[in-house]
Amino acid sequence: MPLPDRGLDFGDGLFETLLLRDGAPLFLEYHLARLGGGLRRLGFPDCIARVQQYLEQACTDIASRGWRGCALRLTVTRGGGPRGYTPPEPASPRILVTATHLERDCGTAAAPASLTVSSVRWPTQPLLAGLKHLNRLEQVLASAETRHCGADESVMLDQEGRVISAVAGNIFIASGGQLRTPPLTHCGIAGTRRQLVLERWAPAIGLAVEEAELDLADLVAAEEVFITNSLFALRPVACVDETRWANHRICRTLFHCFLEEIG
Amino acid sequence: MPLPDRGLDFGDGLFETLLLRDGAPLFLEYHLARLGGGLRRLGFPDCIARVQQYLEQACTDIASRGWRGCALRLTVTRGGGPRGYTPPEPASPRILVTATHLERDCGTAAAPASLTVSSVRWPTQPLLAGLKHLNRLEQVLASAETRHCGADESVMLDQEGRVISAVAGNIFIASGGQLRTPPLTHCGIAGTRRQLVLERWAPAIGLAVEEAELDLADLVAAEEVFITNSLFALRPVACVDETRWANHRICRTLFHCFLEEIG
Numbered sequence: 001m002p003l004p005d006r007g008l009d010f011g012d013g014l015f016e017t018l019l020l021r022d023g024a025p026l027f028l029e030y031h032l033a034r035l036g037g038g039l040r041r042l043g044f045p046d047c048i049a050r051v052q053q054y055l056e057q058a059c060t061d062i063a064s065r066g067w068r069g070c071a072l073r074l075t076v077t078r079g080g081g082p083r084g085y086t087p088p089e090p091a092s093p094r095i096l097v098t099a100t101h102l103e104r105d106c107g108t109a110a111a112p113a114s115l116t117v118s119s120v121r122w123p124t125q126p127l128l129a130g131l132k133h134l135n136r137l138e139q140v141l142a143s144a145e146t147r148h149c150g151a152d153e154s155v156m157l158d159q160e161g162r163v164i165s166a167v168a169g170n171i172f173i174a175s176g177g178q179l180r181t182p183p184l185t186h187c188g189i190a191g192t193r194r195q196l197v198l199e200r201w202a203p204a205i206g207l208a209v210e211e212a213e214l215d216l217a218d219l220v221a222a223e224e225v226f227i228t229n230s231l232f233a234l235r236p237v238a239c240v241d242e243t244r245w246a247n248h249r250i251c252r253t254l255f256h257c258f259l260e261e262i263g
Numbered sequence: 264m265p266l267p268d269r270g271l272d273f274g275d276g277l278f279e280t281l282l283l284r285d286g287a288p289l290f291l292e293y294h295l296a297r298l299g300g301g302l303r304r305l306g307f308p309d310c311i312a313r314v315q316q317y318l319e320q321a322c323t324d325i326a327s328r329g330w331r332g333c334a335l336r337l338t339v340t341r342g343g344g345p346r347g348y349t350p351p352e353p354a355s356p357r358i359l360v361t362a363t364h365l366e367r368d369c370g371t372a373a374a375p376a377s378l379t380v381s382s383v384r385w386p387t388q389p390l391l392a393g394l395k396h397l398n399r400l401e402q403v404l405a406s407a408e409t410r411h412c413g414a415d416e417s418v419m420l421d422q423e424g425r426v427i428s429a430v431a432g433n434i435f436i437a438s439g440g441q442l443r444t445p446p447l448t449h450c451g452i453a454g455t456r457r458q459l460v461l462e463r464w465a466p467a468i469g470l471a472v473e474e475a476e477l478d479l480a481d482l483v484a485a486e487e488v489f490i491t492n493s494l495f496a497l498r499p500v501a502c503v504d505e506t507r508w509a510n511h512r513i514c515r516t517l518f519h520c521f522l523e524e525i526g
Contacts, residue, residue: 001264001271004361008264008338010399042400043407055315071346075271078403082361083334085399085406085431098267125386135398136273137346137391140341143348144306159387168348182356190379197339226300 001012004240007077011084011134013093017230018055019106020070020099023063025055026106026230026262030192038131044078047093047169051076051128058097069102071231077134102204106231107262109255112238112248113227115166117216118154122164122187130190142167153227155219155240156209158187163214170194171231171237172209173222174250179209180218192258193258195229201257226251233258268357270340273348274397276356277301280493281318282369282381283362284524286326288318289369298339301394302356307341310356314339321360334494336399342376369494370525372518375501375511376490378429380479381405381417385427385450393453405430408449418482418488418503426477433457433490434500435472436485437513442472443481456491456521464515464520467482470513482506489514496521 006012016031025031035049055074062070075096088181104110120142128135138156146154146167152167164182170191172181178201179202184190191255202209219225225237234255236248269275279294299311318337338359344351346446367373383405392396401419409417409430416429427445433454435444442465447453464491465472482488487510488500496497497518499511 008271010403011397012403066478085402123386123388134274135400138400139348140273140275144350
């Protein structure tokens, strides 16, 4: 990659993780909508048309390789510029696409995950909350800790100890026929699959769903817990430390909504 | 630069901005101490010896070009690795050095700066407070706003509205013969020149100095305000919005301490 690049220097950029099936990106419009919103909030020039060209080219290439499943990382940085924090005006965004072959077929539900609670907490920053920007040191440190603990994933809390998310995904809890996920007003990443559960999949099965502040007591008292991200869609949670769940009924039902959408 | 690189992907790294005079880095031991502390906190393998080799090579090269003043950016990332947040174990850190020629001689005091108050606030994150890591979106957005306002610099507050720093530097206020700078326990970057004022330059002139929480009322009531960073050492503050200071006596006296140290 040519240097300097403000993505490397300051994390001045955004990314998306897209799941491709037979070279076709799933829920592309959701990813592009989030990316477009992020570009506006960071003051980037609109480069969505160019992003789409890059993606089409990458998808054609991946389809020709015969890859069934593929994780595509799309990165958009503010490009180069002079020394220092001040962004060039206008900026020339740089677009990078990286493809990783996936063995697992996304049509198969992921096995229930064992979670612990991370000691790494989200930073409080309403200005950047929801964005999938490149400043991800908390996720890096939390992931290293998760591996050290031997868990599959971790629950990440905010600075006040409220439940926000998994390290690489959003979190939902079900209690009394009601699905809840934390609001992302001061930290967290607004996941595309989280949005799909809220707007399409939970309504499709007639399940009430809302954003609600959750603490660890709400989590361990839940009847069912699952996490969402773009690579596995929905994944049941088997345990958070000593608290175990054998019931994954809602997660499995919502996963069928996902399967129906992808055909 | 070879890809993937976790510095680009996640801001998984640290940097230092060193001032070189005739090819010699100023206060190198302070920069290396901060960098070494950051590497440990992020769980990087110790690569300080290799960093020193890179720096020596860069300094030799810059000296041979006859550059009087030079800003050297040293970046250390966790290097490459497989897809996803989890860092490889062991990581192979990547070291990058970029040099920018400076017209201004660091022996000349910078002109007093006009400041505004940024609407961009520091995130609350005790885990990363003090580190000069690569997650710097707040500085980018605050710098863009500063330029838009026509100011030289901006005061950055924390989420509770306390004064923390300038965008690219630390801040000190003087009142009643006492120098104060905000503690950096939950956000901010622990600047090398801030440390030098605290540990060496203020004591050298017999001036009491302490870390103390400051709000905007303390700032505007101060008898004198100045900011510090590695490129200008100490810079007087002429105004913060409508509040003006003509008195820069302490800043000038401390700048002489700096001049005496660099010879």
